[in-house]
Amino acid sequence: MSGTVPEPAVSESAPAASLEAHLRTLRDAGRKLLVPYVTGGLGDDWLAAVEAAAAAGADAIEVGIPFSDPMIDGPVIQEASVRALASGATPHSILTALAGADVGGTPLTVMTYYNLIARAGLRRMASSLAEAGISGAILPDLPVDELDPWREEAEAAGVETVLLAAPTTPEDRLRRIVARSQGFLYAVGVMGVTGERASLAASALTIARRCKELTDLPVIVGIGISTPDQAAEVCQVADGVAVGSAVVHRLLDGDGPDGVAKLVSSFRDALDTTP
Amino acid sequence: MTTLGELMREPSASGRFGEYGGRFVPESLVPACEELDRAFRSAWSDPSFRSELDHLLRSYGGRPTPVTECRRLSERLGVRLLLKREDLNHTGSHKLNNVIGQALLARRMGKRRLVAETGAGQHGVATATAAALFGMECDVYMGAVDVERQELNVFRMELLGASVHPVQSGSRTLKDAINEALRNWVATVETTHYCIGSVMGPHPYPYIVRELQRVVGDEARRQCREILKSDPDIVVACVGGGSNAAGTFAGFVDSGARLVGVEAAGGAAVQHGVPGIVHGMRSKFLQDEDGQILEAESISAGLDYPGIGPEHAQLADAGRAEYMEANDDEVLAAFRLLAETEGIIPALEPAHGLAWIVREAGKSIPKGSAVLLTLSGRGDKDVALVRERSR
Ligand SMILES: Cc1ncc(COP(=O)(O)O)c(C=O)c1O
Numbered sequence: 054m055s056g057t058v059p060e061p062a063v064s065e066s067a068p069a070a071s072l073e074a075h076l077r078t079l080r081d082a083g084r085k086l087l088v089p090y091v092t093g094g095l096g097d098d099w100l101a102a103v104e105a106a107a108a109a110g111a112d113a114i115e116v117g118i119p120f121s122d123p124m125i126d127g128p129v130i131q132e133a134s135v136r137a138l139a140s141g142a143t144p145h146s147i148l149t150a151l152a153g154a155d156v157g158g159t160p161l162t163v164m165t166y167y168n169l170i171a172r173a174g175l176r177r178m179a180s181s182l183a184e185a186g187i188s189g190a191i192l193p194d195l196p197v198d199e200l201d202p203w204r205e206e207a208e209a210a211g212v213e214t215v216l217l218a219a220p221t222t223p224e225d226r227l228r229r230i231v232a233r234s235q236g237f238l239y240a241v242g243v244m245g246v247t248g249e250r251a252s253l254a255a256s257a258l259t260i261a262r263r264c265k266e267l268t269d270l271p272v273i274v275g276i277g278i279s280t281p282d283q284a285a286e287v288c289q290v291a292d293g294v295a296v297g298s299a300v301v302h303r304l305l306d307g308d309g310p311d312g313v314a315k316l317v318s319s320f321r322d323a324l325d326t327t328p
Numbered sequence: 329m330t331t332l333g334e335l336m337r338e339p340s341a342s343g344r345f346g347e348y349g350g351r352f353v354p355e356s357l358v359p360a361c362e363e364l365d366r367a368f369r370s371a372w373s374d375p376s377f378r379s380e381l382d383h384l385l386r387s388y389g390g391r392p393t394p395v396t397e398c399r400r401l402s403e404r405l406g407v408r409l410l411l412k413r414e415d416l417n418h419t420g421s422h423k424l425n426n427v428i429g430q431a432l433l434a435r436r437m438g439k440r441r442l443v444a445e446t447g448a449g450q451h452g453v454a455t456a457t458a459a460a461l462f463g464m465e466c467d468v469y470m471g472a473v474d475v476e477r478q479e480l481n482v483f484r485m486e487l488l489g490a491s492v493h494p495v496q497s498g499s500r501t502l503k504d505a506i507n508e509a510l511r512n513w514v515a516t517v518e519t520t521h522y523c524i525g526s527v528m529g530p531h532p533y534p535y536i537v538r539e540l541q542r543v544v545g546d547e548a549r550r551q552c553r554e555i556l557k558s559d560p561d562i563v564v565a566c567v568g569g570g571s572n573a574a575g576t577f578a579g580f581v582d583s584g585a586r587l588v589g590v591e592a593a594g595g596a597a598v599q600h601g602v603p604g605i606v607h608g609m610r611s612k613f614l615q616d617e618d619g620q621i622l623e624a625e626s627i628s629a630g631l632d633y634p635g636i637g638p639e640h641a642q643l644a645d646a647g648r649a650e651y652m653e654a655n656d657d658e659v660l661a662a663f664r665l666l667a668e669t670e671g672i673i674p675a676l677e678p679a680h681g682l683a684w685i686v687r688e689a690g691k692s693i694p695k696g697s698a699v700l701l702t703l704s705g706r707g708d709k710d711v712a713l714v715r716e717r718s719r
Contacts, residue, residue, distance in 0.1 A: 121620040122503065122606055124510050125354045131497055143618050168605045172619030194352045194605070198342065219356035221517065229702055230355070244356055245515035 071187040072113060072160045072213045072236035076271045076293075079112055085324035086237075086293025087284075088273055089116040089300045089317055090164060092133035093151070100150050106300070108158035110321030113237075115191060115295060116151060117167035120143050125193045127248030129298040132305060133279020144169055144178070148185040153277055162189035162215065162236065167203070175203050179210035189213045189236040197230050202234075215239050218264055220256040228267060230281035237271040239292065240264045242278060248298050249279035253286050261291035281323030288327050296320060335648055335652035336574075336581040336639065343531020346645065348638035351530040353608045359514075360517045365532040367437050368579075369544040373540065377432065384428050385543065388461065389418045391425075393544075394603070395551040395613065395700070398504045405689040408698040410560065411672070412548040414572065414705060421675065422544055422572045422704030423454035427523060429540035431458035434521035435448040441465040441520040445509040447474055447502035448677065449481025450705055451525030456490035458523075466490035469508040471501035474629045481709050499623035502568070506607050522608075526569025527637035530608030534637050538574040539683035544702060545579020552700060559583040562693060566680040567591045567598075567651065568630045570637035572704040577649060585700075589640060590684045592631035592659075595624030598644045598651035601635065611638040627656040627717070628676035654683035662686055663707065663714060675705035 076086055087105045091099055093116045106114055119134035119142055126134065144165075151161060163182060170192070182190060190212055195203060197216055207214050212260045213235035218227055220241065231238060242257030245248060257274050264272040274287045275295030284294040296316075303312040343349045351361055371377040385391040393416045398409040414422035435443060442459050444466070446452030450477075451469040459466035468485055472494040475482055485492050498504035506529075513522040527534045527541075552560050563580045565573035567589040577587050591598065601612035606621055614622040614634035624634040636651075645648040659676060662683035667673045674682065681701045685693065693699060707714075 121498065122507055124507050124607070125514065127511070135497075138620065145618075166605075168613075168615070168621075171603070171605050171610075172615065172617070193354050194608070196351065196353065196355050196358050198358070199350055199352055217355045219354070219358075221356055223359060223361045226359070241354075241356055244517065246511045252339040 057088050067302055072162060073270070075160050076113060076237055080271045080292045084112070085288045085327055086112045086271055087317065087320050087324055088113045088115060088295040090117060090297035090315070091293060091304070092117040092119060092130060092137055092301055093147035094119060094137035095133045095301070095304055099304070100154060101310040102304060102313040104155050105110040105314040106317045109314040109317035111159055111317055112161060112293065114156065115162050115164045116147065118147055118163055118169055120166040120169055123166065124173045125246055127246040128297065129302050129305065130247050131248070133301045144173065148181055150186070150222060151187065152185040158168045160188040161186060162191055163187055164191040167192050167195045170203065174190060176204040179206040179212055183210040185227050187212060189215055191215045191239060193217060197233055200233065217241055218260060220244055220260050227263060231264065231268040231270065234270060237273045238268060239295065240272050240274045241276050242287065243275045243276055245277065247276055249302065250277040253283040258290055261287060265290060281319045285319050285323040285327045288324055332646065332648055335643060335646060335695070336578050339531065339535050343535070345534070345639040346642040348609070348611050348641040349531055349534060350610050351604045351608060353530045354514060354612065356514050357517060357530070361530050361532065363437065367433055367545040368532055368536050371433055371436055381429055381432055385425065385584045389424050389428060390416060391543065392547045394415055394475045395548060395555060396556060399669050401666065404669060405686065406695045407689050407693055408696065409685065410552065410555065410698065411703045412544060412576065412700060413703055414544060415672070415674065415703050418455045419450070419457050420708060421450040421454065422541060422575065423451045423525060424457065425543055425575070426525065426537050426540045426571060427451070427454040427458045430521065430523045430536070431462050431464065434464065435462055436525070437521065439519060439521040441516065442523045443467045443504035443509050443512050443516065443520050444523045444525060445502065446470050446525060447505070447632055448628065448709060449474065449478040449485070450630060450709065452490070452492065453481055453488070455485050455523050456485040456488035459490060460488045467512065468492050469495050469505040469512065471495050471499070471505045473500040474502070477713055478629055478709055501624070501629065503621065503634060526571040527574045527639060528607060528609055528635065534609065534639055537571050538578060538639060541571050541575025542578035544572060544575040547629040548576065548700060549583070556698050559585050561697040562586045562588060562699045564588045564590065564681045564685060564699060565702040566631060566638060566677045566704060567640060568633050568677065570640045571703050574637060574639055576702045577643065581648065584593060588684065589651045590680045591648055591653050592626030592628055592680060593625065593652060593653040593655040594626045595631055595633055596653040597634060597636040598640065599653055607633060609638045611635055612641045627659060628680065630677040631680060652684050654680040658683035658687060660714065660717060670705070673707035673711065674703055675707050678702065678704045
């Protein structure tokens with residue numbers, strides 16, 4: 054790890070520190086941001102995998118709350134969701150576990166589908182997230198046009214809502230999204246579902262550039278970032294990467310928290326040596 | 329509060345039918361939905377689009393379909409039963425009305441490929457047909473369970489030049505086929521139109537499909553007036569996502585007729601569902617206490633869906649339409665009854681509507697009532713399954 058890159062500030066206790074403040078501080082100090090994803094409830098050691106990711110250099114972690122109909126997920130996260138649900142994972146069990154996670158102050162966000170939130174009740178879910186020490190929510194099927202009711206409750210509870218920007222998003226709409234995203238801006242790197250890709254899509258660099266031109270929010274590219282090399286390449290422009298299927302793939306293969314730690318370290322090294 | 333006079337008009341700018349509808353899709357798809365909304369509005373107010381659609385529905389689809397008065401069955405049931413014969417539409421169901429319209433729209437938007445989901449296979453066959461007619465590429469997603477129980481329709485789609493992709497995820501039926509079609513669309517949206525098969529999905533689909541199916545209700549209203557010299561007392565249609573029902577009800581919503589949608593007992597989203605957000609829309613869905621969507625279960629692949637189109641959720645809440653259920657056994661009996669008494673083998677889906685009529689005739693349907701049932705499709709696709717079940 055290069056000496057000029059600061060370690061994340063450690064905050065000891067809930068309520069969670071601001072996701073955005075945390076990421077901005079790191080980014081402004083010259084660190085490229087690494088946000089791995091783990092499917093909550095996947096196997097017995099998913100929580101250990103979350104903790105291992107934090108210890109291995111994650112700057113924030115996305116925890117998936119599995120949904121029966123994951124419309125924007127490819128085969129890997131679909132399979133993880135099926136397994137987690139089959140073993141009885143629920144939003145409640147996942148949040149309860151996360152409340153006790155030992156992640157040394159690394160901010161936790163959830164990534165899930167809006168129905169699970171709507172079913173619980175917006176206010177109730179927002180406060181459940183806050184109570185579990187979750188600082189952000191990424192809801193890929195809740196576009197900016199439908200955001201308001203959730204946003205109001207989330208904000209009241211102190212949960213930041215991260216919005217997504219896509220390669221197809223036109224300029225005026227991108228401005229609206231940028232203006233309303235909190236925590237960071239999730240730039241969708243490729244038109245498609247979550248999943249590993251053999252090479253970095255040209256669209257990843259393009260959307261990162263478009264977002265960076267419009268905002269000072271940390272711009273993190275996700276979907277289709279599968280290797281440390283791809284991460285380093287896109288971070289020529291972006292502030293960071295979200296890595297989902299590559300991590301979950303290791304867990305599905307039985308590599309456990311150690312496998313996740315190894316993978317996250319390899320991304321960390323690649324990002325820290327990015328010129 | 330929505331007043332009854334405001335029902336089945338245009339949805340709000342955000343695609344709401346009352347509190348239902350909307351557009352809950354990944355950001356990647358929002359621009360395509362907006363483009364489709366603009367394209368549809370411009371096409372729908374363009375006389376040349378309307379006349380081309382009308383011409384195709386007549387010269388290629390066989391419209392208008394007749395309304396048939398059932399003599400023997402009416403006598404048996406003690407009601408005056410009329411059937412709107414969508415089974416006589418080309419490809420054997422009402423699905424073609426929607427698909428021809430959407431294929432014309434796709435062409436207008438410069439899209440060369442259609443992707444679709446299908447349950448019973450009727451929408452897949454219709455989409456494959458339109459793709460062949462317009463020289464477009466076509467990929468159809470179909471749950472693996474449905475591929476098995478509707479294998480003849482799979483072969484039909486392939487004959488028409490489409491690729492059929494069995495879906496192995498989830499319950500391996502219609503809801504999972506929709507997920508997979510949406511996933512494909514995200515990756516192909518620039519060249520591809522998602523030709524959704526019912527009044528569901530993100531705005532503007534529920535509105536577009538209802539408008540494209542309203543030809544069923546508009547024709548039937550005129551035909552009933554000729555036959556009955558008045559509107560029917562009761563208008564019945566089966567409901568999967570709800571497109572044949574929406575098209576039918578659109579023609580009668582401002583009449584005095586009682587409107588009845590009949591769902592499969594194993595997929596009755598109005599009776600047993602709760603509001604939720606799935607497949608891009610806020611509507612009623614069968615789901616557990618955490619919000620996980622439950623699997624519907626029905627003998628009829630076309631009604632095997634745990635939700636319902638958003639406008640039906642509104643009609644139900646407003647009390648303008650009622651939603652009932654029919655179980656597999658009643659449906660099989662109704663299927664045979666229509667074949668034996670009228671010489672018409674219905675699809676299992678509209679046999680649900682008939683099953684409800686048979687059960688309620690002389691009860692909540694007063695003797696002598698004029699009852700219109702939309703016979704949304706013919707039963708050829710179901711004959712093997714019914715034979716299997718009868719053994
Ligand atoms: C003949 C027939 N009727 C009805 C349906 C259900 O669809 P909807 O509720 O959209 O009319 C289907 C679907 O496959 C069908 O094939």
